Amino acid sequence: xxxxxxxxxxxxxxxxxxxxxxxxxxxxxxxxxxxxxxxxxxxxxxxxxxxxxxxxxxxxxxxxxxxxxxxxxxxxxxxxxxxxxxxxxxxxxxxxxxxxxxxxxxxxxxx
Amino acid sequence: xxxxxxxxxxxxxxxxxxxxxxxxxxxxxxxxxxxxxxxxxxxxxxxxxxxxxxxxxxxxxxxxxxxxxxxxxxxxxxxxxxxxxxxxxxxxxxxxxxxxxxxxxxxxxxxxxx
Numbered sequence: 166x167x168x169x170x171x172x173x174x175x176x177x178x179x180x181x182x183x184x185x186x187x188x189x190x191x192x193x194x195x196x197x198x199x200x201x202x203x204x205x206x207x208x209x210x211x212x213x214x215x216x217x218x219x220x221x222x223x224x225x226x227x228x229x230x231x232x233x234x235x236x237x238x239x240x241x242x243x244x245x246x247x248x249x250x251x252x253x254x255x256x257x258x259x260x261x262x263x264x265x266x267x268x269x270x271x272x273x274x275x276x
Numbered sequence: 277x278x279x280x281x282x283x284x285x286x287x288x289x290x291x292x293x294x295x296x297x298x299x300x301x302x303x304x305x306x307x308x309x310x311x312x313x314x315x316x317x318x319x320x321x322x323x324x325x326x327x328x329x330x331x332x333x334x335x336x337x338x339x340x341x342x343x344x345x346x347x348x349x350x351x352x353x354x355x356x357x358x359x360x361x362x363x364x365x366x367x368x369x370x371x372x373x374x375x376x377x378x379x380x381x382x383x384x385x386x387x388x389x390x
Contacts, residue, residue, distance in 0.1 A: 176315065198380060208280075208366050208381035209319070212382075254318060263334075264379055266311075268318040 168192050171267035180276045183246065184201075184242040188255035195257040199211050199264070200240045201227060203252045222261070245274045267270050278303050280382035282367050284361060287387050289354070289361065297352045297385045299367035306372035309379065312336065313364040322365075325350055326372050341387035362389050 170189045178184045186200075194215040201209035213230045215222040215238075222229050225271045228241045238255055280301045289295045296334040301308065309324040311328055321334030339358025350369075355372040356363045 171318075201381075206364070206386070208282075208368075210382060213380050214378060238312045263321060263324065264359040268316060270323065 169255060169265045169267040170269045171255060173270050175271045177273045177275060178245045180247055180274055181244045182247045184249065184272055184274065186240040186253050186270050186272065188238040189236060192259060193236065194259040196260050196271065197237050197258045198231060200255045201237050201254045201256065203254060209254060247274050247276055250274050278336060280367055280369055280380060282382035282385045288390050289387060290390060292356045294353055294355050295387065297365055299350045299382060300348055301369045302348060303369055303380065305369035307370045309368040310342065310352045310369065311366040319366065322352065324347060361387055363387060376385060
């Protein structure tokens, strides 16, 4: 049972435009959500997080939105840059529990 | 520099052999984790440890073993019982206890069975 789902395995965006990566979850007990970025043959790096008491968190070009009623999380990257090309994982955690990762979405930003 | 060091980066194993992947962290984190990444399957948790001398099975622990004799170290042994060991292995760590504790990852180790 996949509790965290990234339904788009890949996304292609033009440089300078907005990239929107989506993530859905099923467990309403999740209270902390994170996005990680991963280049090939490297470990994931933490990008941005949001707790369930908020609906938006922004850090530079990256903004995460949380819609608790829809159990939906999204990451917006504006403007997209070629260096943003990577696999993006969303993850969620229930209180005191372990992180559960989605399957990842591969973002390709074309110049 | 603080961080998580995994070694070796690339490892080849013959059928029937056990191999051990090393993971060391100097972040003073209490919790450590091992994940496996396969194409299209995201990151799956193998084992985790919240404290020294204690560890729990994750979602895919069969064919793997771990130890946590020191806070800084959490080696993973891939045994011959693991039927499909070729994968990218990721070690991670985090602070333990209540709160929104972010997991930080090492650079990963590629294991290939030949």
